[in-house]
Amino acid sequence: MTQLKDKYGRVIDYIRIAVTDKCNLRCFYCMPNEGIDFVKQDKLMSYEELLRTAHILSKMGISKVRITGGEPFLRKNIMYFIKQLSMIEGINKIAITTNGTQTLNHLDELISYGVKSYNLSIDSIDKDRFFDITRRDYFEKVWNCFEEMSKRDVNLKLNAVVIKDRNIEDLNPMVGLTKEKDISVRFIEEMPFNGTGANYQKLEWDYKKILSHIESHYGKATKLQDEKNSTSLNYQIPGHKGSFGIIPAYSRTFCGTCNRLRLTPKGIIKTCLYDEGIFNIRDLIRAEATDEQIKEAVIEAVGQKYKDGFEAEAKRTKSPNVTESMTTIGG
Numbered sequence: 253m254t255q256l257k258d259k260y261g262r263v264i265d266y267i268r269i270a271v272t273d274k275c276n277l278r279c280f281y282c283m284p285n286e287g288i289d290f291v292k293q294d295k296l297m298s299y300e301e302l303l304r305t306a307h308i309l310s311k312m313g314i315s316k317v318r319i320t321g322g323e324p325f326l327r328k329n330i331m332y333f334i335k336q337l338s339m340i341e342g343i344n345k346i347a348i349t350t351n352g353t354q355t356l357n358h359l360d361e362l363i364s365y366g367v368k369s370y371n372l373s374i375d376s377i378d379k380d381r382f383f384d385i386t387r388r389d390y391f392e393k394v395w396n397c398f399e400e401m402s403k404r405d406v407n408l409k410l411n412a413v414v415i416k417d418r419n420i421e422d423l424n425p426m427v428g429l430t431k432e433k434d435i436s437v438r439f440i441e442e443m444p445f446n447g448t449g450a451n452y453q454k455l456e457w458d459y460k461k462i463l464s465h466i467e468s469h470y471g472k473a474t475k476l477q478d479e480k481n482s483t484s485l486n487y488q489i490p491g492h493k494g495s496f497g498i499i500p501a502y503s504r505t506f507c508g509t510c511n512r513l514r515l516t517p518k519g520i521i522k523t524c525l526y527d528e529g530i531f532n533i534r535d536l537i538r539a540e541a542t543d544e545q546i547k548e549a550v551i552e553a554v555g556q557k558y559k560d561g562f563e564a565e566a567k568r569t570k571s572p573n574v575t576e577s578m579t580t581i582g583g
Contacts, residue, residue, distance in 0.1 A: 255313045256550070258523075258557040260508075266316040266481070267309060267513045269302060272327040277351055278387040279375065281413055281442055285387055297519045297534045299333045303340070305515070305533055308543050310342030312550065314513075318347040318371075322517070325354035331361060338365040345369065349411070352397035353390045359400065369407045371438075372398055376412070376419045377426060385418055402433050409436040409497075414457045416442075423462065424469045430494030437494070438484050441502040443525075459485060459500040466496070481511040501525075507560030513553075521550070523557040524564035530556060 256264040273291050275283070297305075306317060317337060324330055338346055347369035348355075348362070355370075374394055376382040382391040401408050412419065412426060426437045439462050441455060463485075467473055473487035476495060483506045484497030500506060507524075514522040519534025530553040536546055558564040 256554050258554050260557075260559060262508075262510060262557070263313070264511055264513060264554050264557075265313050266318070266511050267314050267515060268318045268320055269306075269515045270320045270322065270517050271302070271324050271330065271333065272296065272322040273517045274326045275322045275351070276326060276353055276388065277323070277390065279385055279413075280387065281385075281415060282445065291517050296517050297515075299329070299336070301519070301534060301537050302333065302515075303336050304537065305546075306337055306340055306343060308546050309550070310340050312547060315342060316345040316347070317343055318349060320349045323351050323354065324348065325350060325358065331358060334362065334367065335365055338367070347371065349373065351390075352394040356393075356397045356400055359404065363404065363406065368405070370401060371409045371411050372401065373411045374398065375415070376422045377429070378422060381419055381422065385415070402435055409438055411438050411440060413440045413442055414462055416457050420457070420465070423465055427466055427470065427489060427492075427496050430489065430492045430496060433494050435494045436486070436497055438497040438499055440499040443501050445525075455502045458503055459498045459505070462498050463487070481509045482506065504561040510557075510560075513550075521553050523553055524561055526561040526568075527558060527564040528568050528570050 258264065273288070278285050306314075319330075319334065319337075321327070327333075334346065334348075337343060346365070346367045348367060349371040351373045355372075372394070374382070375385045377395070379391040382394070383389055398408075398410070410426065410429070412422065414420070414423065423439065426439075429435065430437055441458055441462075463473070466487075470489045473489055473496075476486040476488055478484070478486050482497075483501075484499045486495055486497040488495040510524075514525065515533065516522065516529070519532045519537075520529035521531055521533055522529050531549055533546065533549070536549060541549075558567065
């Protein structure tokens, strides 16, 4: 079996597949209130194309797949795709990132397919602040999903983007959820992928300030051993069952251990969140490329993988400033 390695010796064994760019929330840091021009159905990778891609990549050492969107459960027949994906030899772990508005009805079936890892996006546990951030009144649905998930034998992580003047009041109460629940709450630095091209030169609430804020309330947190290739710096408050992590997504301190590829809904392979895309695997498939030709394209793309997100951003040519919405890339 081929082992995918980049020129820095990083082994690539994980892909994030965005199955749709559609989302039923309108989080202001992700896309404008009016939404974006969503991908037409014929431009999306079909499930058959996605499954063929997964088969090929599984023979190249990709063993973990994360299903993302947009909101993945907005795509019709998503459970068919996940079931088929779970049957591919070599794919040892399937994880899902979801906003929780459509997930609960599928939970038992997902677990039966062996899907035990979930990232639930929730930027506030206050109903009014949740509405302010998402522009949609779905808090009760998301909270119910969280409550049910936390009762199951799954690996549950809550993801919250930290936003100045919007949800700072939520940081400590969210850490408080880990006292009695064996979950991980992860705070993500805000990134410029808002679909408007609006950017900023400096991030006030970086990973250091987030940790300082939490420790000013709870006291010194215990630093945990981070998993291999972890994107988060992980901690635990003494006496708490669960843990919390901070993802330096804007500071990009974790790039040195990156083991990921991304596949956008349109079929663009990205080797870094901040790059413009390396090649379109959908177009290759529709041009009747052989499996071997697709493998060669993936190997070439991995060979071009940037050292870190700063280099990837600096090498952008089509749009030097980030103008994408996170929902078009895959959360």
